[in-house]
Amino acid sequence: MNKAVVGSVLLFLLFVAFGCTEKSKTVFSQEDIHIVPQPNDLKLNQGAFEFTPDTKFVVDGKYAEVVNFLREKFNRSANWELEVVTAAPANNFVELVVDTSLKEEAYVLEVSREKVTIKAKGYSGFLYGLETVRQLLPVSIESNTLVDAVDWVIPNVDVSDAPRFKWRGFMMDVSRHFFGKDYIMATIDQLALLKMNTLHLHLVDDQGWRIEIKKYPKLTQVGGFRVDQEEKPWNARPTPELGTKATLGGFYTQEDIKEIVAYASSKGVNVVPEIEMPAHVMSAIAAYPELSCFQHQIMVPSGGVWPITEIYCPGKESTFAFLENVLLEVMELFPSQYIHIGGDEATKTNWKVCADCKKRVRDEGLANVEELQSYFIKRMERFVSSKGRTLIGWDEILEGGLAPGATVMSWRGVKGGLEASEAGHDVVMSPTSHCYFDYYQGDQNLEPLAWGGNLPLSKVYKFDPVVEEMTPEQAKHVLGGQANLWTEYVPTEAQAQYMTYPRLAALAEAVWSEKEDKEWLDFSRRVSSLFERYNVLGINYAKSVYQVSMEATVLESGAISLVLESEFPDSDIRFTLDGSPLTATSEQYSSPLTIDKTTTIKAQVFKEGEPIGDLFEKTITYHKAAGKPVTYINRYHDSYQGAKDLGMVNVMRGSKNFHDGQWQGWLGDDMELIIDLENPTEIKTVTIGSLENQGSGIYFPVGVEVFLSDDGNTYKSVGAINRPYAVNSSSELKDFVLEIGQQSARYVKVIARNLGTPPTGGGSWMFIDEVVVE
Numbered sequence: 097m098n099k100a101v102v103g104s105v106l107l108f109l110l111f112v113a114f115g116c117t118e119k120s121k122t123v124f125s126q127e128d129i130h131i132v133p134q135p136n137d138l139k140l141n142q143g144a145f146e147f148t149p150d151t152k153f154v155v156d157g158k159y160a161e162v163v164n165f166l167r168e169k170f171n172r173s174a175n176w177e178l179e180v181v182t183a184a185p186a187n188n189f190v191e192l193v194v195d196t197s198l199k200e201e202a203y204v205l206e207v208s209r210e211k212v213t214i215k216a217k218g219y220s221g222f223l224y225g226l227e228t229v230r231q232l233l234p235v236s237i238e239s240n241t242l243v244d245a246v247d248w249v250i251p252n253v254d255v256s257d258a259p260r261f262k263w264r265g266f267m268m269d270v271s272r273h274f275f276g277k278d279y280i281m282a283t284i285d286q287l288a289l290l291k292m293n294t295l296h297l298h299l300v301d302d303q304g305w306r307i308e309i310k311k312y313p314k315l316t317q318v319g320g321f322r323v324d325q326e327e328k329p330w331n332a333r334p335t336p337e338l339g340t341k342a343t344l345g346g347f348y349t350q351e352d353i354k355e356i357v358a359y360a361s362s363k364g365v366n367v368v369p370e371i372e373m374p375a376h377v378m379s380a381i382a383a384y385p386e387l388s389c390f391q392h393q394i395m396v397p398s399g400g401v402w403p404i405t406e407i408y409c410p411g412k413e414s415t416f417a418f419l420e421n422v423l424l425e426v427m428e429l430f431p432s433q434y435i436h437i438g439g440d441e442a443t444k445t446n447w448k449v450c451a452d453c454k455k456r457v458r459d460e461g462l463a464n465v466e467e468l469q470s471y472f473i474k475r476m477e478r479f480v481s482s483k484g485r486t487l488i489g490w491d492e493i494l495e496g497g498l499a500p501g502a503t504v505m506s507w508r509g510v511k512g513g514l515e516a517s518e519a520g521h522d523v524v525m526s527p528t529s530h531c532y533f534d535y536y537q538g539d540q541n542l543e544p545l546a547w548g549g550n551l552p553l554s555k556v557y558k559f560d561p562v563v564e565e566m567t568p569e570q571a572k573h574v575l576g577g578q579a580n581l582w583t584e585y586v587p588t589e590a591q592a593q594y595m596t597y598p599r600l601a602a603l604a605e606a607v608w609s610e611k612e613d614k615e616w617l618d619f620s621r622r623v624s625s626l627f628e629r630y631n632v633l634g635i636n637y638a639k640s641v642y643q644v645s646m647e648a649t650v651l652e653s654g655a656i657s658l659v660l661e662s663e664f665p666d667s668d669i670r671f672t673l674d675g676s677p678l679t680a681t682s683e684q685y686s687s688p689l690t691i692d693k694t695t696t697i698k699a700q701v702f703k704e705g706e707p708i709g710d711l712f713e714k715t716i717t718y719h720k721a722a723g724k725p726v727t728y729i730n731r732y733h734d735s736y737q738g739a740k741d742l743g744m745v746n747v748m749r750g751s752k753n754f755h756d757g758q759w760q761g762w763l764g765d766d767m768e769l770i771i772d773l774e775n776p777t778e779i780k781t782v783t784i785g786s787l788e789n790q791g792s793g794i795y796f797p798v799g800v801e802v803f804l805s806d807d808g809n810t811y812k813s814v815g816a817i818n819r820p821y822a823v824n825s826s827s828e829l830k831d832f833v834l835e836i837g838q839q840s841a842r843y844v845k846v847i848a849r850n851l852g853t854p855p856t857g858g859g860s861w862m863f864i865d866e867v868v869v870e
């Protein structure tokens with residue numbers, strides 16, 4: 097027998113002896129593949145490639161670094177030291193092959209039983225090919241400790257993939273709350289996993305200056321710290337007295353920045369620095385008051401400031417000298433082509449009265465202070481482009497005329513993006529509607545406190561940086577899209593992760609994958625697998641997609657039809673209607689439920705017999721006015737119609753999210769309506785539900801009154817509650833309950849009185865969700 101035959105026999109004997117040598121999974125189906133973002137083309141073939149301790153990486157020296165992250169993963173999870181070589185062995189290797197015909201960041205991945213080939217033009221393409229390999233591997237590859245009994249097998253595939261957009265961005269606001277270098281590095285890892293390539297660091301804002309500038313040390317010594325008032329709500333933190341000790345904050349040294357930039361570059365991520373101007377800079381003015389119009393000494397604010405009037409003075413040459421010096425140091429640290437100068441939300445009251453600003457307006461022949469802002473930005477743009485870089489700013493930089501060569505980041509909807517692209521400027525789309533990760537992602541009653549708004553995962557998934565109104569010519573100017581995490585309400589790393597993941601995965605697919613390859617149902621399947629990866633990685637992602645929501649409709653019969661839903665279409669929802677606790681064997685929801693009495697409904701999404709996501713629990717107070725005709729004497733406002741004319745009697749109560757479709761609103765005027773109970777009815781109580789959210793201009797009624805009638809002509813008042821205005825910094829629900837003894841009537845008239853004009857000025861919204869008659 098020759099050697100080879102002896103080997104085969106031995107192998108065969110081993111196989112027989114242990115019966116499990118062929119333990120590796122080699123048969124894969126499409127369901128086993130969960131790559132996010134979805135690749136352009138993926139063909140599943142028969143067979144598989146198995147990584148073993150002998151697997152080699154075949155890499156030309158120039159790209160040796162790119163494979164290290166995967167080698168490290170094998171090192172930690174399998175305890176293998178996979179070798180890097182320059183010449184290919186007979187089989188069992190991963191090779192990187194340069195193919196200059198491929199586009200920037202594109203890659204081709206071919207997996208067969210013998211080898212894995214990744215073709216790309218350069219570093220990023222190889223990295224993305226390897227990230228795809230990583231996502232084909234079992235999620236245990238993410239483990240930091242040795243995992244036993246894992247087959248490190250990936251299916252044979254042919255993948256050809258390239259990004260739809262070249263700007264695939266995520267912004268982290270490190271000013272409102274400071275996040276240390278390690279957190280930024282960990283964020284970069286997560287960006288790379290999702291093939292995102294841009295990290296925008298919002299390094300400057302009123303509440304903190306976060307980057308060391310050697311020439312102006314007080315920027316971080318003073319501007320980097322604020323008086324700790326974290327126990328108070330963001331918008332209720334008084335201006336600290338001058339001289340109070342500032343203890344909360346932090347900043348990146350220039351050494352930190354160099355490390356961040358170098359690490360990001362190894363992960364294919366470009367770091368775009370944002371140095372805000374002319375507003376959102378109270379931290380700088382606290383350090384150097386001479387930068388402002390009136391040079392008052394101020395403190396770094398501990399929380400919200402609105403409107404922002406303490407801003408840089410563009411009347412003084414010294415302001416520009418300062419900014420240029422700062423930017424010189426910044427450009428030295430960040431190789432990024434794009435330099436972000438903010439530009440948003442400047443209230444120019446000081447500029448209107450400052451002698452230097454007035455002189456500047458005169459000397460430059462400007463029409464007003466809006467043009468002075470434009471002068472400011474154009475001047476900075478000239479400076480930035482003289483250094484070979486490109487200025488980018490928030491869409492306010494359009495006001496008063498856009499600087500030539502500037503790129504616009506459109507955040508106040510898509511308008512700025514439309515306008516700038518029309519004028520031939522490049523744009524990055526980042527509208528609040530789809531990209532603001534400081535918004536809620538689920539039921540506001542269950543979610544941690546957030547900025548406001550509502551941005552569930554499914555809505556992020558719908559994001560398309562190219563909007564319908566754009567011509568093909570305009571669309572060419574869309575560099576891509578970006579999610580923004582503002583951190584006023586994000587004080588910890590765990591909270592930052594919660595707000596970021598999994599929404600970042602949805603955004604990644606929106607900016608990487610072709611539109612026709614996107615499908616929500618399929619994404620929900622793939623993202624569930626990403627959750628398992630996040631579990632191993634220890635990432636505190638949000639599980640809000642597993643919340644149950646409910647919609648109720650009043651039927652002709654007066655009964656209520658209930659529809660239960662969760663964001664993922666295929667979820668296994670279990671429910672009870674008798675208040676009993678939920679178990680895996682509770683009834684499974686499949687079609688609308690009908691109820692005709694007061695009912696407590698409990699529902700929850702289950703997966704593999706275990707509850708996931710929050711428990712949904714709601715008591716529906718079925719009442720005598722349910723589904724009865726309502727006549728409005730003073731109709732609700734067009735902007736807040738709730739569930740329209742049956743909204744007040746649909747037995748569905750509103751939540752603290754005033755956009756939840758249950759609230760009817762009146763702006764400045766009173767609610768007045770009549771409910772026809774259709775028959776003489778015994779009535780004991782009438783309850784009027786309301787919401788207050790003074791920050792959003794919504795106030796409780798200052799009074800409610802109820803009238804009864806038998807004939808619909810003559811009404812008598814049966815009770816009233818007055819409630820004077822009181823300051824309230826929280827968002828609050830309140831029922832006005834009128835006990836009226838026991839009276840019989842067919843018609844119920846209800847008036848709720850609007851505050852009219854709030855002490856702080858502006859209009860006053862009054863929100864009512866239901867009139868409960870019992």
Ligand code: TNX
Pocket residue numbers: 440441490507532534547582583584
């Ligand atoms: C608006 S977006 C801002 C930020 C806030 C954010 C909160 C932008 C350019 N300015 O300063 O943090 O809203 O959502």
